[in-house]
Amino acid sequence: xxKSGGNVGIVTAALVAVAVLILVFQLVLQAQEEIFSAGxxxxxxxxxxxxxxxxxxxxALLVAQEAAEHGASVFIFPHxxxxxGDCRFLVEEGLAAIGTPPQREMGLQLxxxxxxxxxxxxxxxxxxxxxxxxxxxxxxxxxxRAEKRSEILFDTLPLADRNPYLHFSSxxxxxxxxxxxxxxxxxxxxxxxxxxTIKEINFSPQGRVESLSLEGDEGKGSLLFLQGLILADGGxxxxxxxxxxxxxQGDNYIQPRPSQExxxxxxxxxxGANIIQTGFFNKxxxxxxxxxxxxxxxxxWSLEEALLVNSAGEILNGNQFEADRLFSFVLNxxxxxVYVIMSEEMALDVAEPDFFRIxxxxxxxxxxxxLAEPGNMQEMGLPAPPYYIAPVKCGVDYTLGGVxxxxxxxxxxxxxxxxxxxxxxxxxxGLHGExxxxxxxxxxxxxxxxxxxxxxxxxxxx
Numbered sequence: 415x416x417k418s419g420g421n422v423g424i425v426t427a428a429l430v431a432v433a434v435l436i437l438v439f440q441l442v443l444q445a446q447e448e449i450f451s452a453g454x455x456x457x458x459x460x461x462x463x464x465x466x467x468x469x470x471x472x473x474a475l476l477v478a479q480e481a482a483e484h485g486a487s488v489f490i491f492p493h494x495x496x497x498x499g500d501c502r503f504l505v506e507e508g509l510a511a512i513g514t515p516p517q518r519e520m521g522l523q524l525x526x527x528x529x530x531x532x533x534x535x536x537x538x539x540x541x542x543x544x545x546x547x548x549x550x551x552x553x554x555x556x557x558x559r560a561e562k563r564s565e566i567l568f569d570t571l572p573l574a575d576r577n578p579y580l581h582f583s584s585x586x587x588x589x590x591x592x593x594x595x596x597x598x599x600x601x602x603x604x605x606x607x608x609x610x611t612i613k614e615i616n617f618s619p620q621g622r623v624e625s626l627s628l629e630g631d632e633g634k635g636s637l638l639f640l641q642g643l644i645l646a647d648g649g650x651x652x653x654x655x656x657x658x659x660x661x662x663q664g665d666n667y668i669q670p671r672p673s674q675e676x677x678x679x680x681x682x683x684x685x686g687a688n689i690i691q692t693g694f695f696n697k698x699x700x701x702x703x704x705x706x707x708x709x710x711x712x713x714x715w716s717l718e719e720a721l722l723v724n725s726a727g728e729i730l731n732g733n734q735f736e737a738d739r740l741f742s743f744v745l746n747x748x749x750x751x752v753y754v755i756m757s758e759e760m761a762l763d764v765a766e767p768d769f770f771r772i773x774x775x776x777x778x779x780x781x782x783x784x785l786a787e788p789g790n791m792q793e794m795g796l797p798a799p800p801y802y803i804a805p806v807k808c809g810v811d812y813t814l815g816g817v818x819x820x821x822x823x824x825x826x827x828x829x830x831x832x833x834x835x836x837x838x839x840x841x842x843x844g845l846h847g848e849x850x851x852x853x854x855x856x857x858x859x860x861x862x863x864x865x866x867x868x869x870x871x872x873x874x875x876x
Contacts, residue, residue: 462639463487464874466626468612468678469647470495472504473839473859475596476563477646480867482603486874489638490600490607493647493677497607498596500648502589503711503811503855509568509581510853513554516571522578526550529579533854537847541690541818545844548821549861556857557581559864563599564592573715580853610636615643615681615835623834641874642834644866645678645825649813649840650692657692657815662741662808665749670700670709670809678841682817685835686827690843691815696850697741699754700809701769711811712754714852716764721794722806725751727786729794737849744808753783754806757797770802779803812855816843823866836870838862 467478470492478488512524530550533540540546561567566588568581585591610628613635618624626638650657656676683689698711699722717732722740724747730740744752761770773779776788779801785791817837818826825835839859846854 463489465642465870466491466640467644467646470497471646471648471839472498472501473863474646475600476859476863477644477838477867478605479599479603480863481871482605484868484871486871488605490605491612495647498593501593505589505592507855508853509556509560510579510851510857511553511556511581512579514557516569520571520574524578526553529553533851536849536851539847542844545821549845552861556860559860565595566591577852621833642870644836644838644870645682645841646838647678649816650676650679662745664745666745666747666752667808670811682825685832687825688818690818694814694848695810696812697737698809698811699740699744700807701765701804702807703769703804706769710765712764716760719760719797720754720756721796723753723785724748725784729786729791731794741808744806752806753803756802758800758802761802770804773801774799814846814850816841818844822869823862836866838866
């Protein structure tokens, strides 16, 4: 063969090879597009990150910060939730903690064992005893951790004789400070907020979290490769009827936390994760004045010196406090005609004065609201005047069950961990039984954000 003929053969072979490579590349792109498209939704070029967090709750912000501080790149998908929208609720409910400066100043010594026993007594059925052990052993760190994350102090113990673990903050508008600190820390740490919706979790052949199928505002699909996903968009109180065989109905029931749509819980359920303790939820009596833009959950202790009354002439003394009984009383009262009567001191301790109408004479109260005879209310332990009165309704502000997790926040399916899937905050179940101690919501967010954030970051970057 001539030299020129050999060169032609080499060039031809090279061109064929290039054409084959181009064809293969096109086929790969086409296959990727077809695999991850749904209907008219087409995928964009894929990208990657170490961890993604579902939710805009306080727990979501805290767990993202924790993971970022431990070396992981993090995206947050708020899914329409207001960032830190539950922060005010958490802060106003207080902090359950032990071994704190305020306790030492008052000579209070509450051990981890005693704290765990109080949780058991209040909750009854604890689904995950090991989780409670880890939580209780970590409780001495809650006070300093809250200070680090919020720059506020939970420095008062107003109910030390009754609840020696329950701390409140004396700072001016502590929730706003707490929320501002979290958002500033996230900005500095490089955590990125994303607006897409997570449509599906995709797994590797080995069963590990591998990618997320996303959908943008215009219906454009994309694929995000990652090592781990943390579910932290709250419990199921925003869609509670889906998870409960029985749930109260009636005009005197409202949903105080509608932003919790439990999308993360559904993602977990779709993967066969254990959803536990769905029969338990935290019932509250809620101030709900029609003239006010906000409502306010009354602390349990505030009802102990109050009366619940309705236009049917029925009266219930808060000293007879049982959550189910008070809840039933309000729920079954005439629509929009059930009220709480409190002393001035107690009313101003729990809410702003404009939540109430104020009367000096009892007869004015009974005439204005068509209530029982004054003598009957006095026999039931009516507070001293002036009388602070406000309409109330029922609500469920906290759901005690959720996704079953390990003490590190790893999501469980049967007895096995789903590799790369974590949960933090109220979405996690197993720590409480049929009720929880006051102040536990914030403590739970602090515990799980640290445990799950560190564990997920270590998993994603190893």
